[in-house]
Every structure is written in C-alpha cells, then in structure tokens.
Amino acid sequence: MKKIALVAALAATAAAPAFAQSVTLWGRLNTSVESQKFGSADRKIVVQNNSSRLGFKGSEDLGGGLKASFSLEHGLNSDTGAATGGTTFWNRASWVQLEGSFGGIRLGKWFPGSYFATADYVSMHNHDTGTSADALYATQFYTNNKVSYFTPTAGGLSAELSVAAGEGATSRAEDIAVNYDMGPAHAGFGYEKKGDFNQFAVRGLYEFGPVVVGGYIQRAENIFGGVKKNWNTFRVSGMYVMGQSEFHLNFGKADNIFVDDGAKQLTVGYNYNLSKRTKVYGFWTKVDNQTKGTYQTGVAGQDFSSLAAGIRHNF
Numbered sequence: 001m002k003k004i005a006l007v008a009a010l011a012a013t014a015a016a017p018a019f020a021q022s023v024t025l026w027g028r029l030n031t032s033v034e035s036q037k038f039g040s041a042d043r044k045i046v047v048q049n050n051s052s053r054l055g056f057k058g059s060e061d062l063g064g065g066l067k068a069s070f071s072l073e074h075g076l077n078s079d080t081g082a083a084t085g086g087t088t089f090w091n092r093a094s095w096v097q098l099e100g101s102f103g104g105i106r107l108g109k110w111f112p113g114s115y116f117a118t119a120d121y122v123s124m125h126n127h128d129t130g131t132s133a134d135a136l137y138a139t140q141f142y143t144n145n146k147v148s149y150f151t152p153t154a155g156g157l158s159a160e161l162s163v164a165a166g167e168g169a170t171s172r173a174e175d176i177a178v179n180y181d182m183g184p185a186h187a188g189f190g191y192e193k194k195g196d197f198n199q200f201a202v203r204g205l206y207e208f209g210p211v212v213v214g215g216y217i218q219r220a221e222n223i224f225g226g227v228k229k230n231w232n233t234f235r236v237s238g239m240y241v242m243g244q245s246e247f248h249l250n251f252g253k254a255d256n257i258f259v260d261d262g263a264k265q266l267t268v269g270y271n272y273n274l275s276k277r278t279k280v281y282g283f284w285t286k287v288d289n290q291t292k293g294t295y296q297t298g299v300a301g302q303d304f305s306s307l308a309a310g311i312r313h314n315f
Contacts, residue, residue: 020060020061021058021059021060021061022058022059022060023056023057023058024056024057024058025054025055025056026054026055026056026057026314026315027052027053027054027055027314027315028051028052028053028312028313028314028315029052029078029311029312029313029315030049030050030051030052030078030126030127030129030130030310030311030312030313031047031048031049031050031052031078031079031310031311031312032047032048032050032130032281032308032309032310032311033045033046033047033048033308033309033310034046034047034048034131034306034307034308034309035306035307035308036048036131036304036305036306037303037304037305037306038297038299038302038303038304039297039299039301039302039303039304047079048079048130048131048306048308048310049076049077049078049079049080049084049130050078050126050127050129050130050310050312051075051127051129051130052075052076052077052078053073053074053075053076053092054073054074054076055071055072055073055074055092055093056070056071056072057069057070057071057072058070064100065100065101066098066099066100067098067099067100068096068097068098068099069096069097069099070095070096070097071093071094071095071110072090072093072094073090073092073093073094074089074090074091074092075091075092090109092110092111093108093109093110093111093143094108094109094110095107095108095109095110095146096108097150099150101152102152103149103150103151103152104148104149104150105147105148105149105150106146106147106148106149106150107146107147107148108146109143109144109145109146110143110146111141111143112139112141112142112143112162112175112177112190112192113148113160113162113175113176113177113190114139114175114176114177114190114191114192114199114200114201115137115139115141115190115192116177117177117178117179117188117189117190117203118137118188118189118190118201118202118203118216118218119134119137119139119201119203119216119218119235121186121188121203121205121214121216122203122205122214122215122216122235122236122237122250123235123237123250124212124214124237124239124246124248124250125237125239125246125248125250125267125269125271125281125283126269126271126281126283126310126312127312130308131285131296131304131306131308132267132269132283132285132306132308134235134252134265135252135263135265135287135295135296135304136233136235136252136253136254136263136265136295137201137218137233137235137252138199138218138220138231138233138254139192139199140173140192140194140195140197142164142170142173142175142194143164144164145164145165145166145167146162146163146164146165146173146175147162147163147164147165148160148161148162148163149161149162155182156180156181156182157178157179157180158178158179159176159177159178159179160175160176160177161175161176162174162175162176163175164194170194170195171194171195172194173192173193173194174191174192174193174194175190175191175192175193176189176190176191176192177189177190177191178190184206184207184208185205185206186203186204186205186206186207186214187202187203187204187205188202188203188204188216189201189202189203190203196222196223196228197220197221197222198220198221198222199218199219199220199221200218200219201216201217201218201219201233202216202217203215203216204216210240210241210242211238211239211240211241212238212239212240212241213236213237213238214236214237214238215234215235215236215237216234216235217232217233217234218232218233218234219231219232220232220233224257224258229257229258231254231255231256231257231262232254232255233252233253233254233255234252234253235250235251235252235253235265236250236251236252237249237250237251238250244272244273244274245270245271245272245273246269246270246271246272246273247269247270248267248268248269248270248271248283249267249268249269250266250267251264251265251266251267252264252265253265254293254295256290258292259292260290260291260292260293261290261291261292261293261294261300262290262293263287263288263289263290263293263295263296264287264288265285265286265287265288265295265296266285266286266288267283267284267285267286268283268284268285269281269282269283269284270282270283277313277314277315278311278312278313278314279311279312280309280310280311281309281310281311281312282307282308282309282310283306283307283308284305284306284307284308285305285306285308286303286304286305286306287303287304287305288303289301289302289303
C-alpha cells in the first residue's frame with residue numbers, strides 16, 4: 001500500500017500544471033557630448049549621462065488568468081560607470097505584482113504614475129532625460145514604500161491608484177494617474193500629494209499621421225514660510241516623422257510663485273533612428289529664469305543652455 005501511495009503522489013505531482021516563467025535582462029545606455037553654459041560663465045564641454053539604466057524583469061503565468069511579475073531597475077552614470085543612487089543599488093525600481101482580470105496589485109518602489117501620465121508622455125525627443133528634460137514640471141517624485149492598484153483597461157481607459165507609507169520618517173504620499181489611449185487620441189490626468197505639496201495636471205496628445213502634437217497644463221500648491229502659494233506650468237511639444245528622422249520642438253513655461261521667480265524652457269531636437277533599438281540625436285535646450293527663478297541651475301536668475309549630440313541604445 002505504501003508503494004501504491006508513493007506512485008500516486010508522484011503521478012499527481014507530474015500532472016500538476018507546469019507554470020511558465022520568463023526573466024529578461026534589459027537596459028538603456030544614453031550618452032551625449034554637450035556644450036553647456038551656466039549663466040555668464042564660460043561654456044564647458046561635458047560627457048552627459050541621460051538616465052542610463054540596467055534592469056531585470058519577469059513574469060510567471062499562474063494559471064486561471066493570474067500572473068505574478070517583478071521589476072528590478074538600477075540607474076547608472078554611463079559617463080563614469082558610477083551608480084546614480086549611491087548605496088541604493090535598485091534606485092529606480094524594485095517591485096512585485098500580482099495581476100489578473102481584476103487588475104493588478106503592486107508593492108515596492110517605482111516612479112509615480114502621475115508623472116508618466118502627463119509630463120513624461122509629451123517629452124518625446126529624449127525620454128525626458130538629461131539636460132533637455134522638463135525642468136519646470138512640479139513634483140515631489142516620491143517612489144518608495146508604495147502600494148498600488150492598477151485597473152484593467154476598458155474602452156481605452158486605465159488608472160493607477162497609489163499610496164506610499166511615510167513609515168514615521170516622512171509624510172504619506174498619494175498618487176493618481178488616469179490614461180486614455182484610443183487610436184490616434186491620447187489623454188492623461190495626474191494627481192500627486194505629499195505633505196503640504198499637491199499638484200494635478202491634464203495632458204493631451206494627438207497623432208496626425210507623421211505629425212504628433214501634445215501638451216500638458218499643471219497647477220501646483222505648496223506652503224512656503226506659512227504662506228500657501230499656487231502656480232501654473234504648461235508645456236507644448238511637437239514631432240514630425242519623415243522616414244527614420246524625427247524633428248522635435250517643445251516649449252514650457254512656469255508662472256511666478258512669488259515675484260519674478262518663473263521660467264521658460266525651449267528645446268529643439270533631431271533624432272535619427274538607425275534601428276528600433278539605436279538612435280543618434282542632437283538637441284539645443286535653454287532654460288530662461290527670471291531674476292529670482294532657480295530652475296535647472298539652483299541659482300537665482302541664472303540661465304542654462306546646452307548644445308548636444310548623443311547616442312542611445314536599448315537592449
């Protein structure tokens with residue numbers, strides 16, 4: 001009887017479903033050579049990292065429409081090889097998720113959905129990275145200790161609802177993102193709150209064949225020295241595709257928070273796609289601060305500009 005029981009147990013094990021798991025090593029190296037100018041100082045030549053990263057991601061089919069997935073993402077400076085997160089190796093993402101017909105539940109660390117639904121979505125020329133990234137978008141960009149629910153996509157609509165635990169060291173953060181994608185029409189909404197700071201933004205983008213036009217408008221609020229202040233930011237962007245070439249133009253403006261502390265940013269860019277993974281590109285960007293504005297430079301009234309040429313490779 002013991003032998004029969006053992007055979008039956010082995011047969012049951014063999015008959016159990018063999019769940020498929022896949023793990024992918026992936027990354028992006030994005031590096032440019034730039035002529036940068038801060039205020040009235042002389043121009044300097046810089047080899048610039050543009051948010052290069054290395055990651056692992058994977059998923060397991062658990063059957064019955066249920067799937068587990070994970071992501072580990074490390075940021076690195078492609079110009080020096082140093083980690084961008086100091087002692088935090090997985091400084092860009094480290095999360096695990098369970099998903100099914102109900103949507104998805106994610107735990108861990110990752111970038112806010114409100115940012116991807118708005119500012120990042122319209123920064124088409126260089127993935128909103130490096131010196132030509134959107135310098136005016138107001139955000140706390142809190143990524144740690146998060147719990148999120150991702151809705152299923154229905155009629156082109158999807159949403160991400162997130163709460164980040166302060167764990168007694170900082171304020172709890174809340175983040176909401178809503179996206180609509182249907183054919184050539186795309187729209188998004190983002191809301192973020194952490195402590196006294198909160199912001200919301202709406203984004204639209206439309207594809208007119210080879211011409212793509214997008215933009216967002218944002219309203220932010222915070223308390224400075226016991227005084228509640230709010231301000232507006234907007235950005236418009238456009239792309240024209242001709243064969244392997246992309247021509248980019250975008251402009252943004254941040255209003256005053258107090259007096260004469262707003263800024264404008266203009267970027268002109270060109271991408272040539274050698275393949276789906278590799279492109280060469282160039283851009284010119286300038287952040288024009290008012291007399292008390294500190295965007296990009298951290299110094300009141302100091303402007304910034306950069307003329308760049310670079311290579312990006314995804315793997």
